[in-house]
Amino acid sequence: MNWLDFSSNSFIVAFYLYCASFISFAIAVAGKRWSNRKAEDHTSRWGKIGFGLAAIGWLAHLTFFFTRWYGGGHIPTSNMYEFMTFLGMAIMFAFIIVHLIYRNMLLGAFALPLVIIIIAYASVFPSEVQPLIPALNNYWLKIHVTTAATGEAFFAVGFAAALMQLIRVVDFSRKDKVGKRAQFWTEFSLYVIIVLIGFLVAVFAFRGAGYEATFSQEKVTIADDGTATSEVKEVKYGLPPIVAPYNSDIVEFQSFIGLDKPLFDAPSWMNGVNAGRKLNTIIWSVISGSLLYGLLRLLARKPLAAAIHPHLTDIDAEDLEEISYRAIAIGFPVFTLGALIFAMIWAQIAWSRFWGWDPKEVWALVTFLFYSAYLHLRLSRGWQGTRSAWLAVIGFLVVMFTLVGVNLVIAGLHSYAGV
Known part of the structure; x- marks a missing residue:
């Protein structure tokens, strides 16, 4: 077995x-x-x-x-x-x-x-x-x-x-400031959960469509003695790149609804592992989650x-x-x-x-x-x-x-x- x-x-x-x-x-x-x-x-x-x-x-x-x-x-x-x-x-x-x-x-x-x-x-x-x-x-x-x-x-x-x-x-039914604040934060808690669901929807939708983009990223490391070393690696995206990795060049890019290049690069201070790709994932999660939330609000009408x-x-x-x-x-x-x-x-x-x-x-x-x-x-x-x-x-x-x-x-x- x-x-x-x-x-x-x-x-x-x-x-x-x-x-x-x-x-x-x-x-x-x-x-x-x-x-x-x-x-x-x-x-x-x-x-x-x-x-x-x-x-x-x-x-x-x-x-x-x-x-x-x-x-x-x-x-x-x-x-x-x-x-x-x-x-x-x-x-x-x-x-x-x-x-x-x-x-x-x-x-x-x-x-x-x-x-x-x-x-x-x-x-x-x-x-x-x-x-x-x-x-x-x-x-x-x-x-x-x-x-x-x-x-x-x-x-x-x-x-x-x-x-x-x-x-x-x-x-x-409350219209005062305290009541509206309680309503807002309770609704926001549900919105956060829906953003997580939106992340899953985006990932599995683009994965099912076979989407992929690739960047060549150069990372420069400076040692304590001032010696600089350069490392080039490939970074693969499974979601359309709104954010490109810092200090990178496009290797492969599939256009998506008119998006034929990233809108901006990840900031230089985001130097974690695949930081640009992760920031891109967060942005897509918010976009897809917000669209899903809007659809549910439209259906519920409240x-x-x-x-x-x-x-x-x-x-x-x-x-x-x-x-x-x-x-x-x-x-x-x-x-x-x-x-x-x-x-x-x-x-x-x-x-x-x-x-x-x-x-x-x-x-x-x-x-x-x-x-x-x-x-x-x-x-x-x-x-x-x-x-x-x-x-x-x-x-x-x-x-x-x-x-x-x-x-x-x-x-x-x-x-x-x-x-």
């Missing part, structure tokens, strides 16, 4: 089951609009179907993980594709645990899209099994990565519940948060806050162990130092301090309600920047994860 092929098929099955689960939860949130039965019966029935599909999908995802481990010879957490698929699996595990505690069927309507986006994001990266570099070939890495991702998964569930809470409590709000009025906002807090309270010690303590042990073995102020280490510390502040303010200062919910939402944005921004934008010792 080819275990890697079986693993890939299991992954596809898991993805489609997650999509079906989200559709079921979405129908549950919609209430009795498509049913003549009582809303409670309708929600319970579709919620149970959604949870059942999610649980089966998680088992398929678990099968993918272990068969890839067996077929590849090492735990599949060594690059961005493997780590993000593991994170999606961990979020589903956290959702199942929280659901079994609180029996809130509708949380899946917000948790499942997050899992689907993360899995789709993982699919952007090469899925081939790669040999481990020496720094990764250590059992402490397995402990460090899996526990850190599990902690982040519970943060993700806390984020989903907090976002539901914010949409639930915002009064969209702000998206205002369109979702009526379907959440039967949910107790205090229950959502409790779910968010408990999920974060579970995830915080797990994250602390994995992202800090176990990470420092691995760093000592791999690089002969416990701490080196690498960007990934710094942002893991920032995440730890932020959630420490969240727990302190909620437990000791009485920050509950919307203030607590906003902290949970912002905290997960910090987590996502630690995972994505640091790996793909900031160069450092953890940059191997972006290969």
Whole structure:
């Protein structure tokens, strides 16, 4: 048996089951609009179907993980594709645990899209099994990565519940300054999520069309003694280049809707790995996400948060806050162990130092301090309600920047994860 092929098929099955689960939860949130039965019966029935599909999908995802481990010879957490698929699996595990505690069927309507986006994001990266570099070939890495991702998964569930809470409590009929500010930031949170979806739409659309552009970039490095060395490398784009790499020449360029050359070069201070290509990706993500958001607004004929709000009025906002807090309270010690303590042990073995102020280490510390502040303010200062919910939402944005921004934008010792 080819275990890697079986693993890939299991992954596809898991993805489609997650999509079906989200559709079921979405129908549950919609209430009795498509049913003549009582809303409670309708929600319970579709919620149970959604949870059942999610649980089966998680088992398929678990099968993918272990068969890839067996077929590849090492735990599949060594690059961005493997780590993000593991994170999606961990979020589903956290959702199942929280659901079994609180029996809130509708949380899946917000948790499942997050899992689907993360899995789709993982699919952007090469899925081939790669040999481990020496720094990764250590059992402490397995402990460090899996526990850190599990902690982040519970943060993700806390984020989903907090976002539901914010949409639930915002009064969209208010016209005063405070009310409009709450409406704006809640809508902006949904816009950020749609921009992430827009990134996936753009990448897969141009990949399916076979688009590619190539630049020849010269990089000059000046040593401490004043000696200058020059290196020329090719930079390939999968999206039409709005931004060209700094100090580069066009090798191959496919015209797109009149765009036959880049509009400008990346600034010279952006000297990270493939900085121009990454800036170009960010611009395309904002463009495609904004177009998608505009289309959804046109269909809804109102702000998206205002369109979702009526379907959440039967949910107790205090229950959502409790779910968010408990999920974060579970995830915080797990994250602390994995992202800090176990990470420092691995760093000592791999690089002969416990701490080196690498960007990934710094942002893991920032995440730890932020959630420490969240727990302190909620437990000791009485920050509950919307203030607590906003902290949970912002905290997960910090987590996502630690995972994505640091790996793909900031160069450092953890940059191997972006290969």
